[in-house]
Amino acid sequence: MSWKRKDLLGMRDLEASEITDVLDTAVSMKEIASREIKKVPTLRGKTVVNLFYESSTRTRTSFEIAGKWLSADVINFSASGSSADKGESLLDTARNIEAMSPDVVVVRHKASGAPALLARHLRCGVVNAGDGAHEHPTQALLDLMTIREKKGHLEGLNVTIVGDVTHSRVARSDIFGMRKMGITVTVAGPPTLIPAQCQELGVKVSHRLEEAIASADVIMMLRLQHERMEGGFIPSIREYSRVWGLTLAKLKPCRPDVLIMHPGPVNRGVELSPEVADSPFSVILDQVGNGVAVRMAVLYLLAGSKGA
Amino acid sequence: MSAREKAQVLDETGLDRALTRIAHEIVEQAGGGEGVALVGIKTRGVTLAERIAAKIAAIEGTKPAVGALDITLYRDDLGLKAAQPIVRSTEIGFPIKGRTVVLVDDVLFTGRTIRAAMDALMDLGRPRIIRLAVLMDRGHRELPIRPDYVGKNLPTSRRETVAVMLREHDGVDRVVIQEE
Amino acid sequence: MSLLIRGGRVVDPAGGTDAVADVLIADGRIQKVGRGLKAPAGAETIDATSKVVCPGFIDMHVHLREPGFEYKETIASGTRAAAAGGFTGVACMANTFPVNDNRAVTDYILARAKVEGVVRVYPIGAVTRNLEGTQLAEMAEQAEAGCVAFSDDGKCVMNAELYRRAMEYALPFGTPIISHAEDCHLAHAAPMNEGLVSTELGLSGQPGAAEDVMVARDIILAELTGAHLHIAHISTAGAVRLVREARARGVRVTAEVTPHHLVLTDEAVRSYDPNCKMAPPLRTKRDVEACLEGLIDGTIECVATDHAPHATSEKEGEFAEAASGVVGLETAVPLLLDRLVRPGVVDLPTLVARLSTGPARLLNLPGGSLAPGAPADVTILDLERTWTVDPAAFHSRSRNTPFAGFTGIGAPWMTLVGGVKVTP
Numbered sequence: 001m002s003w004k005r006k007d008l009l010g011m012r013d014l015e016a017s018e019i020t021d022v023l024d025t026a027v028s029m030k031e032i033a034s035r036e037i038k039k040v041p042t043l044r045g046k047t048v049v050n051l052f053y054e055s056s057t058r059t060r061t062s063f064e065i066a067g068k069w070l071s072a073d074v075i076n077f078s079a080s081g082s083s084a085d086k087g088e089s090l091l092d093t094a095r096n097i098e099a100m101s102p103d104v105v106v107v108r109h110k111a112s113g114a115p116a117l118l119a120r121h122l123r124c125g126v127v128n129a130g131d132g133a134h135e136h137p138t139q140a141l142l143d144l145m146t147i148r149e150k151k152g153h154l155e156g157l158n159v160t161i162v163g164d165v166t167h168s169r170v171a172r173s174d175i176f177g178m179r180k181m182g183i184t185v186t187v188a189g190p191p192t193l194i195p196a197q198c199q200e201l202g203v204k205v206s207h208r209l210e211e212a213i214a215s216a217d218v219i220m221m222l223r224l225q226h227e228r229m230e231g232g233f234i235p236s237i238r239e240y241s242r243v244w245g246l247t248l249a250k251l252k253p254c255r256p257d258v259l260i261m262h263p264g265p266v267n268r269g270v271e272l273s274p275e276v277a278d279s280p281f282s283v284i285l286d287q288v289g290n291g292v293a294v295r296m297a298v299l300y301l302l303a304g305s306k307g308a
Numbered sequence: 309m310s311a312r313e314k315a316q317v318l319d320e321t322g323l324d325r326a327l328t329r330i331a332h333e334i335v336e337q338a339g340g341g342e343g344v345a346l347v348g349i350k351t352r353g354v355t356l357a358e359r360i361a362a363k364i365a366a367i368e369g370t371k372p373a374v375g376a377l378d379i380t381l382y383r384d385d386l387g388l389k390a391a392q393p394i395v396r397s398t399e400i401g402f403p404i405k406g407r408t409v410v411l412v413d414d415v416l417f418t419g420r421t422i423r424a425a426m427d428a429l430m431d432l433g434r435p436r437i438i439r440l441a442v443l444m445d446r447g448h449r450e451l452p453i454r455p456d457y458v459g460k461n462l463p464t465s466r467r468e469t470v471a472v473m474l475r476e477h478d479g480v481d482r483v484v485i486q487e488e
Numbered sequence: 489m490s491l492l493i494r495g496g497r498v499v500d501p502a503g504g505t506d507a508v509a510d511v512l513i514a515d516g517r518i519q520k521v522g523r524g525l526k527a528p529a530g531a532e533t534i535d536a537t538s539k540v541v542c543p544g545f546i547d548m549h550v551h552l553r554e555p556g557f558e559y560k561e562t563i564a565s566g567t568r569a570a571a572a573g574g575f576t577g578v579a580c581m582a583n584t585f586p587v588n589d590n591r592a593v594t595d596y597i598l599a600r601a602k603v604e605g606v607v608r609v610y611p612i613g614a615v616t617r618n619l620e621g622t623q624l625a626e627m628a629e630q631a632e633a634g635c636v637a638f639s640d641d642g643k644c645v646m647n648a649e650l651y652r653r654a655m656e657y658a659l660p661f662g663t664p665i666i667s668h669a670e671d672c673h674l675a676h677a678a679p680m681n682e683g684l685v686s687t688e689l690g691l692s693g694q695p696g697a698a699e700d701v702m703v704a705r706d707i708i709l710a711e712l713t714g715a716h717l718h719i720a721h722i723s724t725a726g727a728v729r730l731v732r733e734a735r736a737r738g739v740r741v742t743a744e745v746t747p748h749h750l751v752l753t754d755e756a757v758r759s760y761d762p763n764c765k766m767a768p769p770l771r772t773k774r775d776v777e778a779c780l781e782g783l784i785d786g787t788i789e790c791v792a793t794d795h796a797p798h799a800t801s802e803k804e805g806e807f808a809e810a811a812s813g814v815v816g817l818e819t820a821v822p823l824l825l826d827r828l829v830r831p832g833v834v835d836l837p838t839l840v841a842r843l844s845t846g847p848a849r850l851l852n853l854p855g856g857s858l859a860p861g862a863p864a865d866v867t868i869l870d871l872e873r874t875w876t877v878d879p880a881a882f883h884s885r886s887r888n889t890p891f892a893g894f895t896g897i898g899a900p901w902m903t904l905v906g907g908v909k910v911t912p
Binding site for chain 1: 386
Binding site: 089 | 805
């Protein structure tokens, strides 16, 4: 087992062997979900704090289940109704929480770099559950687990990520993680939603959906936020979904075994037509199930290596 | 850490005879081969369980169910080591409830592995009886655990280790004592 | 009171001097520079052997924060920091509270400086009222009160028509208009430079074009009005090119660059350390090289620190939320001596010119030279002195520097204003 890190802050700095360790451990953890008694005593007596500055029921619940199935005590701390509203700084909140001796803090924050800041100041392990547009490593890990499960391997696959890459932490983590595992990544979207010098991340850039998904083994659709229209990035949601939304018709020329993935929640009718979302191509629900397994694996690995 | 081999305590024939005897003892106590399930503790316990199951099949004509148990998540020494141990999967394809389960492991030492295995088994269902079969009992129990079927009793010192080598994993069948 | 600075290497670009000589000072003015000068009776002597004697350095872009933000810096602490950094004069920007957009605030600043200031203080007045960019400030009275230039620094005057009027209105005063060139829409308050680093970090980035677009606009307005336009904290290759081309055409445009834009790139932001956040942001290697070229060939006539103190609580925490700006008075000269002069990238007389002659000329100040009759503002350097940047030891009230822990060789040794030693 090569995992020695105190924190999981992003995919960019992980080695391929570390990613493999997490995925393999997650596979073992997944079996627990099928038991009648979904509990193992592994993290009994450990405290996991979910420090969520951005509201997110799905990811937070996923971490909560993961912690509880491992018998950890999970505490949820959401920004609303807390000292953050009273103007307490991020660092002060973290120090206060640390004074209560957690073993792992899972943090989601709208500012890129916030988890890194916490990791520098906290003795306990820090898991990045999403920081600004920077990284969302457990999402990338569950995406990799899902792909590996369905395709049997990762290296040599073609994955196309479609949508608002500029504002997406999922896209960045997926790009960093997939490249490490030998996947060829293409990003596709209108030029206004592809960030500066994106091709220097080692990805192909396309501005035409049909061409970008033609030979894809996996199509990852990103969520479009409505604020993009106000920000002048796209003229309208309607036009975006006509040009970039995935429908069964647009999938016809694609590989018959193509996988459709989405980090959720899905804007039905925008990124994906309802037919595609409910089609056999979609593995979106598998992603969610794997999310719990991956988060169990991450908590298990971090709780054991306290970083001195 | 290189271990120096001190002595061989079982050769291929001895190992095979021990397993044959254990198989007979299991069948005798159970009054037949049915209803008994063997659950091997990963990794080598599983191999031994498979071999014992094959022998029971040769004796009784029907092969008992065999499962594989990974006890990593139930260990009592997690977080004390430098890095977390690798977690493998548990594969038990039959219901535990009401079964006579014979846990199988290669070496019985402090008893902590068996304690973890019993906890893991109970989380999967409520067995009627749990029995324990080990190839080697090397003493130095730290918990009140005792085996029901033993291949060979072997007094050892704490500095020594008992290594069970099996064809399927190590290319040869033998058991040796090593010292660091 | 007489003072003889003996045996130093005198570097006076204005007078074309670079030789070992003595400098005689009396009654706060330079009397004579020459070899083997005799000290009059009762004169103090400073042995400057193996040191470098220069005209006093002037930092034409400093935020002294007083009135209104004294918790970050005061005229007293800021000028003390300047003296420690080898500066004999600072020009202070108008974004105080209240804004220096009328003579009452200018008078206040000058009065405080008279009592508390350790080095000379030259106020820069606002171009628009309260820096709001909608109405002209009372520049005539401010000029009368002593403002040496006008700038809405911190903000950009987005209304081209108003900025044109400002340039025209200020013409009779002989004061330059200093532009903080940043198109607020293109920049959209992004905390760092747009590029590969911002893409990887998932931080919003502002393109160099946000600066270039305004530099181009301001140059055209300067051409239209005949005003002296000075570009503050130039940072992009594009802006340097525009300034160079405009000067070749005869436009009265000058520029300054900060030490941090000569030494650091946007790679420094990977640490997410808010002490690497300022406006304009740290740019790419190509931009740094272009600024160096501009500094050497004279397109950029001076170095100015844009010393911007902020309290520690304002510079820790999330990068995107942190205040923008870094201090620079105490790190500028050591850094430039070690990173530019020592490796031979810029020769010492050129650097001295950019720190003294240049700013004095651009702001029409007495000083920037060691000619007889000039005020006895002298900066003496020790090119062998080793240093480590220790923010806890700063004379400034604030500690927000990206250079904590940096080491080097070459630093200011003594600072004299009007013939009086002011080094803290």
